[in-house]
Amino acid sequence: MVLRGQTGGGQLTFADLDDNGDDGFRPDRSLFETTLVVVDLETTGGSPTDDGITEIGAVKIRGGEVIGEFATLVDPGLPIPPQIVTLTGITEAMVSDAPMIGAVLPSFVEFARGSILVAHNARFDMGFLRQNAARLGIDWPFTASLCTVTMARRILTRDEAPTVRLSALADLFDVSTRPTHRALDDARATVEVFHHLLERVGNQGVDTYRELTAYLPRSNPRLRAKRTLARDLPSRPGVYLFRGPSEEVLYVGTAVDLRRRVMSYFTGSDPRRRIGEMVNLATRIDHVECAHALEAGVRELRLLAAHAPAYNRRSTQPHRGWWIVLTGERFPRLKVSRTPTDDAIGPIGNRTTAATIADMISRSAGLRSCTTRLGSASHHWCRSEAAGGPRIGGCHAASDRPLTLPDYLPRASAVRDLMAGDCDHLLTDLTDRLIRLADAQMFESAARQRDRVSATIDSLARCQRLAALCTxxxxxxxxxxxxxxxxxxxxxxxxxxxxxxxxxxxxxxxxxxxxxxxxxxxxxxxxxxxxxxxxxxxxxxxxxxxxxxxxxxxxEPFALPAASAERWLPWSQTAHAAREAPRRAG
Structure with a gap:
């Protein structure tokens, strides 16, 4: 067990830790002047009654500064499942000499006494701590807690934070300590996330615990009264459907525990106004039990496509994306279409992005970009600038002489090979052009080329990955x-x-x-x-x-093609990082 002071050196006594100038929790005291303990647990599973704690990490803060830390492994007294070992890196050998929870919990209580407890998904951590305190007969003196998941859902927009996982919020705020699924690291990351969230509401008159909890979503009697709709739901993985007065499907969702997930809709913890409106309209909740989370996720997608519920915003139009298609014309070209053919890549959510990628590939391969109907013509000729034709905005297959089929078809074959992952020479050509632009100090053009090449790689790699599975x-x-x-x-x-x-x-x-x-x-x-x-x-x-x-x-073998764009993904990730760096700096 490790207790650290502000400077990181020397052992602190519990008396030292309690000597914080605090005379107990007061809800009207400024959070800046209040002592808070940010805690994180690692466990053998998700059930406070059936699973055990394997690690506790906590950081004591006041006035924006760290004044103490608490960290210890815990022997859970039961096996650690392999998937938990993979996730956390905590093995049974590591906890074999660690203290049991009965020896650790009293020390943690003394460390945190008089503080507000803060956790990411506080219901999970507090559930384990309270359950163990009750089982051991230890007094649980904490009456106030804050949850950074609830705070993030209320304070951040859905566009800004599509998910409120700790790792996602750590990326959003670019915190210095990254979450690692180890208790102390995750607690340190939660401290920074918590401070960033407080900064967002500080200018809205939210300063104290009372003001913050009033600002966060709360349940109301109308919502609580509808809890009976979830009374008969099982604690099993599955899909749930909220139905309205005319039996219409209002909303479809998935859960690893149907009862627990659906019950959360009646607490008021979801800040989205449309979700509260949906729950108020609901008259019945149907469910489909599933074998595991994967089946639940697939059934959710199929039900969303079948019903297109009014209160779901994603996945209600599964075939809405755009495809870049190599046409079957005598002189093939790339076009953007809703319907894929065998020679296509996609789907791509934005038509403009799809058109840009098609233009990039056409330019690199020398594929025609004009829409002239050639019929059974034996040649293609869009004149180049040298032949007296326009160049800017002209056809990518423009030349100073007519192109016959033997001249042109290798270009179409190169595009087919790129799509299929049989050859990636065109990607090499695109990145080489980027290098030439940078060497010529044409940095704005190089940045545009970088982003377009990155989008091309991402789209190709995704389509090739999925095609490898679908074949x-x-x-x-x-x-x-x-x-x-x-x-x-x-x-x-x-x-x-x-x-x-x-x-x-x-x-x-x-x-x-x-x-x-x-x-x-x-x-x-x-x-x-x-x-x-x-x-x-x-x-x-x-x-x-x-x-x-x-x-x-x-x-059949489950493998990607030899020249798949997947091997270009490190290049693309570097390009994404380069694009995001100026935004973060700003």
């Missing part, structure tokens, strides 16, 4: 679940055909055979993804490529 007729994958069983998915042409769980003690291959025999039949269609919805294929790809996933069987 497989049948892929069976298993991942360990928290109860030491196996989550199993049967995937056919980029769609989830069947899902199940092999519980601990049950032979998994028997479950695999049953799931495969009863799996949905999937018929492949046209396009790089063979008709699979891109969002579903993307969700499956992330699940299949998780480090814990194991391929049970596959009809």
């Amino acid at each position: 497989i007729s049948e892929l069976v994958v298993a991942r360990p679940d928290p109860d030491r069983g196996w989550e199993i998915a049967v995937i056919r042409h980029g769609r989830l055909a069947s899902a199940g769980v092999a519980r601990r003690g049950i032979a998994p291959m028997a479950v695999v055979e049953t799931l495969t025999a009863s799996a949905e039949t999937v018929v492949a269609t046209d396009g790089p993804l063979l008709g699979a919805p891109p969002e579903e294929a993307g969700l499956l790809y992330r699940w299949v490529t998780d480090p814990g996933a194991r391929i049970v069987s596959t009809t």
Whole structure:
């Protein structure tokens, strides 16, 4: 167990830690003058009753400064699941000599006494701490706590923070200590996030604990009265559907614990006004139990596409993206279309972005960009500047002589090879042009070229990743679940055909055979993804490529093409960082 003072040297006594000029928590005292303890836990799972604490990290702050730290590993008294070891790096060997929670919790209580407790997802951390205090018969003196998840949802816009995970907020605020799924590091990162959130509301007259809690969302009687709608929901993974007075689907969501997630809608913790309006309209909540979170995520996407609920903003139009298509004309060109062909990349959310990428590739390959109907013509000739034709805005295949099919078709083949991942010479040409622009000190043009090349790489890599999955007729994958069983998915042409769980003690291959025999039949269609919805294929790809996933069987090799744009992603990530650097500096 480690206790550190402000300077990081020497051991502090509990008397020293309590001597903070504080005479106890007062809700009307300025938060700047109040002592707060930011705490984070690592555990063996998500249940305060069934799981144990493996590490406690806490940082005591007052006046914007750190005045003490508390950190210790904890022997949970039960095995640590492999996926938790992978996530946190805390092994059973590391905690074998650590103190039990009965020895640690009294020390933490004394360290934090008289303070407001702060945590990221405070319900989780406080639930474990209170449960262990009650079990051990330890007095729990903390009456006030703050949650940075709740604060972030209220203070930040959805565009600014699409997710309020600690890692995402750490990136948003560019904090100095990055979250690592270790308790003290995460507590230190939460301190910085907490201070940044307070800065956002300081100019709105929010200064004290009372003012902050009044500013944060609170439940109201109308919402609480609707809790009975969730009364019969199970504590299982699945999808829930809020239905309105005419049985219409208002909202679709997914949860690893249906009951707990749906109950949260009646607490007023969601600051989005439209969600409160939706809950007030709801008259019934339907649900679909799922084998595991992957099946729930896929069913959510399918239900969103089927119902297009008024209160959902994403995934309600799964085929809305744009594709860059190589036409089937005698002299092929690239065009932007809603409908993919076999020679296409996408989908891309923005049409302008798709058109820019198409123009980049056409320019590099010398593919024509004019829309002249050539019919059965034996040649293509858009005159170049040297031949007396216009150059700016002209066709990318412009030349000083007519181009015959033998001249032109290798250019189309180069584009096909780029799309398929068989050859990436065109990407080399695009990056070489960027270097030439930079060497010529044409920095604004170079920056535009950098961003366009980066967008091209990202779109190619994503399409090639998903196509690699969608070409497989049948892929069976298993991942360990928290109860030491196996989550199993049967995937056919980029769609989830069947899902199940092999519980601990049950032979998994028997479950695999049953799931495969009863799996949905999937018929492949046209396009790089063979008709699979891109969002579903993307969700499956992330699940299949998780480090814990194991391929049970596959009809074709699951591999990316040799010259896939995936190997250019480090270049693209560097380009993204270069683009973001001036914004952060500003």
